[in-house]
Every structure is written in C-alpha cells, then in structure tokens.
Amino acid sequence: MPSSTSPFVLPFPILIADIGGTNARFSILVDANAEPKAFETIRTRDFESLDAAIQNHVLDHTSLMPRSAVLAVAGPTDGDAIDLTNNDWVVYPRRMIADLGFDEVVVLNDYEAQALAVVALxxxxxxxxxxxxxxxxxxxxxxxxxxxxxxxxxxxxxxxxxxxxxxxxxxxxxxxxxxxxxxxxxxxxxxxxxxxxxxxxxxxxxxxxxxxxxxxxxxxxxxxxxxxxxxxxxxxxxxxxxxxxxxxxxxxxxxxxxxxxxxxxxxxxxxxxxxxxxxxxxxxxxxxxxxxxxxxxxxxxxxxxxxxxLHDRAPMEGLAAYARTPSRFGVALESRHWTR
Structure with a gap:
C-alpha cells in the first residue's frame, strides 16, 4: 500500500526509468556503488504498455531481477493509475508489483528527476x-x-x-x-x-x-x-x-x-x-x-x-542518485510509494 515514510532504503537491484512522451530509458542499479546497467532507449509507441516494455525490453534480456523500481514520468504522479502526458501509457504501480515481481515502486515527476540530476552531474x-x-x-x-x-x-x-x-x-x-x-x-x-x-x-x-x-x-x-x-x-x-x-x-x-x-x-x-x-x-x-x-x-x-x-541522460543520473541514497533528498512519497 502507499507509504509516506521517509527516509527509507530501497532494496537492490533497482530498476530506474525515465519515461517521456516519445522515448523511454531504462537502467538497473545493482548496488549503491555500481554504475547503472543501461539499456537502449526505446520509443514508447513501439510497446503496448509500460509493463510490456519492462518485460520485453529489460527483464527478458538480463539475469538481474530488480526488486524495486524508481520511475520518472511526464505527468501528475499521484494515484493508483497514472496517466502520462503525450503518451498512451498508464502506470499501474500495484499491477507492476503483482505481475513483474517488484517489492517497491516509487513514481516521481520527470522534472523532479531533472532537478535531482543537478547535484549528481x-x-x-x-x-x-x-x-x-x-x-x-x-x-x-x-x-x-x-x-x-x-x-x-x-x-x-x-x-x-x-x-x-x-x-x-x-x-x-x-x-x-x-x-x-x-x-x-x-x-x-x-x-x-x-x-x-x-x-x-x-x-x-x-x-x-x-x-x-x-x-x-x-x-x-x-x-x-x-x-x-x-x-x-x-x-x-x-x-x-x-x-x-x-x-x-x-x-x-x-x-x-x-x-x-x-x-x-x-x-x-x-x-x-x-x-x-x-x-x-x-x-x-x-x-x-x-x-x-x-x-x-x-x-x-x-x-x-x-x-x-550536456549529459543526454541527465534524469537517469538524478534517479540513480536518489535510488542509491533516498535520505539525501527530501522527496515527498505520499501516494507515490507502493510496497508489496
């Protein structure tokens, strides 16, 4: 259920994703000290849903099974069904936990991720x-x-x-x-x-x-x-x-x-x-x-x-910084943090 408790520690490995209106980027962070394992950028129109993109583009191509997910999305981030701006995808955090095996899911606004990046670059x-x-x-x-x-x-x-x-x-x-x-x-x-x-x-x-x-x-x-x-x-x-x-x-x-x-x-x-x-x-x-x-x-x-x-994946750097040490950032989690 959604939680507002902070600070907290996300269990590794952690999937991080920057999901825009046209493109989506994914990486997996194995632990707090490792460099993220990046996957190729995809066009959102090539996948029916976010869950399908994660399964077919990420999980089917790695032996790393992420326990947590931190997503940055272009659109309002509260609620159990998150509609994306300029994108037909809808984020269902509870469904991601049930179907994709995550223990925890955090959803941030895309410009929160941009802001987090400026202390990571x-x-x-x-x-x-x-x-x-x-x-x-x-x-x-x-x-x-x-x-x-x-x-x-x-x-x-x-x-x-x-x-x-x-x-x-x-x-x-x-x-x-x-x-x-x-x-x-x-x-x-x-x-x-x-x-x-x-x-x-x-x-x-x-x-x-x-x-x-x-x-x-x-x-x-x-x-x-x-x-x-x-x-x-x-x-x-x-x-x-x-x-x-x-x-x-x-x-x-x-x-x-x-x-x-x-x-x-x-x-x-x-x-x-x-x-x-x-x-x-x-x-x-x-x-x-x-x-x-x-x-x-x-x-x-x-x-x-x-x-x-100059970094073309700056939001991913911000998400990685947050995923490694959430306590460093004052991110409000009410209605944006789901757990198994």
Missing part, C-alpha cells in the same frame, strides 16, 4: 554561460525547453535537497522592446495570453518563427522546429536566424525570473532536447544579457551562474 557534463560563481549549498533551478517548457526548483534545507516540481513554464511572457511589440502582435495565444511555453519549446519555436516572419512581411516557410533550427544554423533564412536570437533572449528573461524566485545562488541549469540541439549556435551573449536585466537586482542576478547540461 560532474563539471565536465556542464557548460557555463556567462559569469557568476556557484554556491554548492544554495538553491538551484532547472528549466528545459523541449516538447513543453519544464521547470523545477531544488531547495537546500536542513542538509537535504528538496525537488520542487511545478508548472513554471506557464508564467507570463510579455514584450519589453519595440521589436517585441511587433513580433508579439503575431504570436498565437492561449486564453488571450502568451506564456513561456507558447514560445520556449518545440511548437513554441515554430510559433515564434511564424510571428517573426509575419512581422517582417514574409510568408513563413517552416512548420517543424528542426527546420527552423537548421535554417538558423546555416544562415539560409533571416527570419529563422532572428527567431533563434529571440528564443535565446526570451529564455534568458524567464530563466532570470525563476532565478530570482528561488534565489538560485546554486545555479540555473538549462536542459531539454532543444537546449542541446541549438547549443552550438545558441546566442549566449543575448541570453545572458536578458538573464541579468532584472533592475533593480542586476548585480544580484549577475552573481548567479547558468549552466547548460
């Missing part, structure tokens, strides 16, 4: 953008443009790291400059407003590109974010180039706001599929100028470092 898995120096015991923020705009905080209190997942990607984003006004007039809105996610994700990038093109009196040429980024990288479309410059600026504005909300002296961390794809031509100067432009607190924000996460 090595320096060579990060790239600093601009100045600032990290306070190793201070609060942190993770922001990730991908399918949507994911946001989470990591609060340090009572010698414990506490992930705070929410819907910060839906904060308002408004125009500041005359050029912003010209572009924002053409942005698609939801409920009459422009949120961060309306611009700072895959479909948001297309939304921004179309607005830029129309503000320039041009017919938009692209409907896919990968086409926009390729055109920007090659310089073959001026509207696409401006789109990526504005994308960097607007991401800097939202990231700077979140840095102030959490007083993120431990750093702001950029993650998500889009971040890694555009990083080679990401306008870091424009991003950092927008990040720092928080009058009257420019000096305060300027001292906060920003890092791009």
């Amino acid at each position: 090595e320096d060579d898995q990060l790239r600093q953008i601009g100045g600032g120096e990290r306070d190793p015991a201070a609060h942190r923020v993770v922001i990730g443009p991908g399918t949507g705009l994911g946001v989470a905080g990591l609060v340090h209190a009572a010698s414990t790291w506490i992930p705070v997942a929410g819907e910060g990607g839906h904060v308002d984003l408004g125009p500041q400059t005359e050029r912003d006004g010209e572009v924002f007039a053409h942005l698609e809105r939801i409920g009459g407003r422009v949120s961060g996610e309306q611009v700072l994700c895959g479909r948001g990038m297309v939304n921004l590109y179309r607005a830029v093109a129309r503000a320039n009196g041009n017919a938009p040429r692209f409907d896919d974010p990968s086409d926009v980024t390729h055109a920007a990288e090659t310089g073959s479309d001026e509207d696409a180039v401006e789109t990526l410059d504005l994308f960097a600026e607007y991401l800097g504005r939202v990231a700077g706001d979140l840095a102030l909300v959490f007083m993120a002296r431990g750093g702001v961390y950029l993650t998500g599929g889009i971040t890694q794809k555009i990083l080679p031509f990401f306008n870091q100067t424009r991003f950092r100028a927008a990040f720092d432009n928080k009058a009257p607190h420019e000096a305060l924000v300027g001292e906060m470092p920003v890092f791009a996460i």
Whole structure:
C-alpha cells in the first residue's frame, strides 16, 4: 500500500526509468556503488504498455531481477493509475508489483528527476554561460525547453535537497522592446495570453518563427522546429536566424525570473532536447544579457551562474542518485510509494 515514510532504503537491484512522451530509458542499479546497467532507449509507441516494455525490453534480456523500481514520468504522479502526458501509457504501480515481481515502486515527476540530476552531474557534463560563481549549498533551478517548457526548483534545507516540481513554464511572457511589440502582435495565444511555453519549446519555436516572419512581411516557410533550427544554423533564412536570437533572449528573461524566485545562488541549469540541439549556435551573449536585466537586482542576478547540461541522460543520473541514497533528498512519497 502507499507509504509516506521517509527516509527509507530501497532494496537492490533497482530498476530506474525515465519515461517521456516519445522515448523511454531504462537502467538497473545493482548496488549503491555500481554504475547503472543501461539499456537502449526505446520509443514508447513501439510497446503496448509500460509493463510490456519492462518485460520485453529489460527483464527478458538480463539475469538481474530488480526488486524495486524508481520511475520518472511526464505527468501528475499521484494515484493508483497514472496517466502520462503525450503518451498512451498508464502506470499501474500495484499491477507492476503483482505481475513483474517488484517489492517497491516509487513514481516521481520527470522534472523532479531533472532537478535531482543537478547535484549528481560532474563539471565536465556542464557548460557555463556567462559569469557568476556557484554556491554548492544554495538553491538551484532547472528549466528545459523541449516538447513543453519544464521547470523545477531544488531547495537546500536542513542538509537535504528538496525537488520542487511545478508548472513554471506557464508564467507570463510579455514584450519589453519595440521589436517585441511587433513580433508579439503575431504570436498565437492561449486564453488571450502568451506564456513561456507558447514560445520556449518545440511548437513554441515554430510559433515564434511564424510571428517573426509575419512581422517582417514574409510568408513563413517552416512548420517543424528542426527546420527552423537548421535554417538558423546555416544562415539560409533571416527570419529563422532572428527567431533563434529571440528564443535565446526570451529564455534568458524567464530563466532570470525563476532565478530570482528561488534565489538560485546554486545555479540555473538549462536542459531539454532543444537546449542541446541549438547549443552550438545558441546566442549566449543575448541570453545572458536578458538573464541579468532584472533592475533593480542586476548585480544580484549577475552573481548567479547558468549552466547548460550536456549529459543526454541527465534524469537517469538524478534517479540513480536518489535510488542509491533516498535520505539525501527530501522527496515527498505520499501516494507515490507502493510496497508489496
């Protein structure tokens, strides 16, 4: 039955899984000191259910029989039937215990796992953008443009790291400059407003590109974010180039706001599929100028470092860190921890 007792120790071996709308990643952690045994990334559409994926892709191909499972899923994580965002799978923890042989199952939000990762990653898995120096015991923020705009905080209190997942990607984003006004007039809105996610994700990038093109009196040429980024990288479309410059600026504005909300002296961390794809031509100067432009607190924000996460399986590192030593993290387990 669900338990809220913490801290606790999960029995090894432990299956860890990062389950998104499109892909799922699995590893098995044999003990607290071992490196995870990783399995190939799969497309969720290739399997009827999560249970089928675990059985056919993991358990049928190893002699290691995990006793526990720690899952990170894109969607709300409470209840005995957990629906996933942008994915037809439903997670049934009780069924996993009954049918797959687990003794315990813990389900976390995907951005909780992203937040946990920022205390597990090595320096060579990060790239600093601009100045600032990290306070190793201070609060942190993770922001990730991908399918949507994911946001989470990591609060340090009572010698414990506490992930705070929410819907910060839906904060308002408004125009500041005359050029912003010209572009924002053409942005698609939801409920009459422009949120961060309306611009700072895959479909948001297309939304921004179309607005830029129309503000320039041009017919938009692209409907896919990968086409926009390729055109920007090659310089073959001026509207696409401006789109990526504005994308960097607007991401800097939202990231700077979140840095102030959490007083993120431990750093702001950029993650998500889009971040890694555009990083080679990401306008870091424009991003950092927008990040720092928080009058009257420019000096305060300027001292906060920003890092791009280079690790393509960062949430798995966060899950592994949590699975090894759950007591290090203040993860609320009520209605998210099932036992045999």
